[in-house]
Amino acid sequence: MLTKNMIEKFIIFPTPIIKTQLEENLNIFKEFALSLKENKIFTNVGGFHSSMLNINEPPLNSLKDKITKIANDNFFEDLKLKKNLEIENMWVNINGYKDYNQEHFHPYYIISGIYYVNVNDQSGELKLHKNDSLHLMSLINTTKEFNLFTSSSYLIKPKNNMLILFPSWIKHSVMPNLSQEKRISIAFDLC
Secondary structure, three states: OOOHHHOOOOOOOOOOOEEEEOOOOHHHHHHHHHHOOOOOOOOEEOOEEOOOOOOOOOOHHHHHHHHHHHHHHHHOOOOOOOOOOOEEEEEEEEEOOOOEEEEEOOOOOOEEEEEEEEOOOOOOOEEEEOOOOOHHHHHOOOOOOOOOOOOOEEEEOOOOOEEEEEEOOOEEEEOOOOOOOOEEEEEEEEO
16 A cells, blocks of 8 residues: 655756846837847848847946846856856847747757847747657647646747746747737847
8 A cells, every 4th residue: 555655756857937027218228129230030030130239338238237147146056057147149139010930949058038128918929848849749638738747838928128038948939929019129148
């Protein structure tokens, strides 16, 4: 006969995600983003992806400091890092109507993130993907509800001034912007 003391239940492979609201003057970042000209194609389908930005110039230097502090305060101990995280690169994404970003991840970095400058309820969610979705083959017809253990993705609805941080190895994408208003965000990687 099994007793409760003989059964050990534990959770493995948790993923820390940080979501917080900053109090920045969004007009400064919006003007800055809209002044950029050079467009790159990476994961964006339509839309605009800037070249890498100089993070030591206004208005990015104060944002860089806030992001770095939040990242170190929240990931340094959890990930048992050997040194403090620093922003390695930063860029602007602007998605117009129906523009989106394909599923991808950021190799060689520790933490990636997004700061939302101009979004609304129809701008398109950030979609975080479970890196291994093989469990769906077993659960698709047998589970009555998807949850933390059974889901293969998680949606985060962006808000203006929201900052999201997540491990760089997490696959992610951006759902299509279904608004006529431009979706503006600043993305970055820390190492």
